[in-house]
Amino acid sequence: MKVLKRILWLLASLVGLTVALALGVALWVIVNAQLGWRDLPDEAAPQYAEVFDNRFADVSEPALALLEAMRREEGVPGATAAVAIDGQLVWAAGVGWADLAANTPATPQTVFRIGSTSKAMTATVMARLTEAGVLNVDDTVAAHVPAPLNSDWAPMTVAQLLSHTAGFPGYEENTDWAGVYSSLRMVRQYDSIEAGLRLVDGSELLFAPGEDFHYSSFDVNLAAFVAEQASGQDYATLLEENVRTPLGLDTPVLADFGAAPDTVSRFYLIREGGQYRSRGQVNVSQRWASGGLYGRSIDLVQVASAWLDEEFISETTREQFWTPMRLNSGEVNEQNYALGWRVNPDSTTRFGEAAPVRIVHHGGVSRGAMSWLILYPELGIAVAVNINTQTDEFGDFSSVEPQITRLFAEAVGRTPEGARLPD
DSSP: OHHHHHHHHHHHHHHHHHHHHHHHHHHHHHHHHHTTOEEOOSSOOOEEEEESSGGGHHHHHHHHHHHHHHHHHHTOSEEEEEEEETTEEEEEEEEEEEETTTTEEOOTTOBEEOGGGHHHHHHHHHHHHHHTTSOOTTOBHHHHOSSOSSGGGTTOBHHHHHTTOSOOOOTTTOOOHHHHHHHHHOOSOOOSHHHHHTTTTTOOOSSOTTSOOOOOSHHHHHHHHHHHHHHTSOHHHHHIIIIIHHHTOSOOEETTSSSOOTTBOOOEEEETTTEEEEOOOOOOGGGHHHHOEEEOHHHHHHHHHHTTOTTTSOHHHHHHHTSOOBOTTSOBOTTOBOSSSEEEEEEOTTTOTTOOEEEEEEEEEETTEEEEEEEETTTTEEEEEEESSOOSSTHHHHTHHHHHHHHHHHHTTOOOTTOOOOO
């Protein structure tokens, strides 16, 4: 009888301890969720704009006002934007704060995490390697990686990897359970592209290569690893030698790789009511090629513009990378995704139904940051917008871009025929 009472007492104690622990965790979550929130400063936010071409002097202030209005309306701590025309940077601006605690303003020199806009940077590397004859987009993984981490990867082509039609899972669909945990926590340092791929090497494919479309980051990471093996250079070197050096840029660079740039922003959470708090530390080294780069708006627009330079990327390669990928069925994939870029051949959301225009673009989200990069090939205009937080919807911040674009398109006489611009 005493033994039974002791067992019951132990069970009751265990249940009580479990309940107390659960209540403690719940209380910690609630309290922590309310800690650290501060109001954005009431004083006028810092604003900075620079005009590099006098043709656009008259639109600089209106464009700056649009950027500041977006920042204020969405409660964004800091934002930057830049415009390039015919390959030349013509305007750049920063509003708000890169670091609220240090009262550091956001300027065109501010560096942000660019999230999946990194995919367009990797596509730029791949296009340059294609131009150099180092690889071909129809090459299979096995052609350059004889023993891939997962044998199912061997028949995938570079084009399928860059267009998300290879069958790779995303973070949520990954069945490599140890990899799921690590990829979602984002605290571990990875020293190579290959190491990051081990997060998914035990996962099943969602479908056979070419059969469907599923947006992922793992497939672009594998494409970058193929490029490393084909060239004999690591991804950091490929980015430097194929993008930054020929274009004379300071970014894009790998985040969580050596010393951070001096002007890198702090990253924030925001909530309704104009409050913010620090986002907290994350490590994006697991996804450098697909979502782990730092960049500045002024550099991103110059990378996009360089795609129109025949000496940088030929027309043949450019159109190969900008043609939406077709599935094995012959149908174009559901997102009009090409190789590292989304492409809409006839967008009417910019200049109206009577003035369709081709847009080539990519956006990115990285915990505490959002990025938007768009190129209008026929207009020769590239625009980038970056912020150091995340808005509820992507369009909450990126919708300022078409307004800025219209100002500069009109100023240089590049509005498409039939465009109906606001008075």
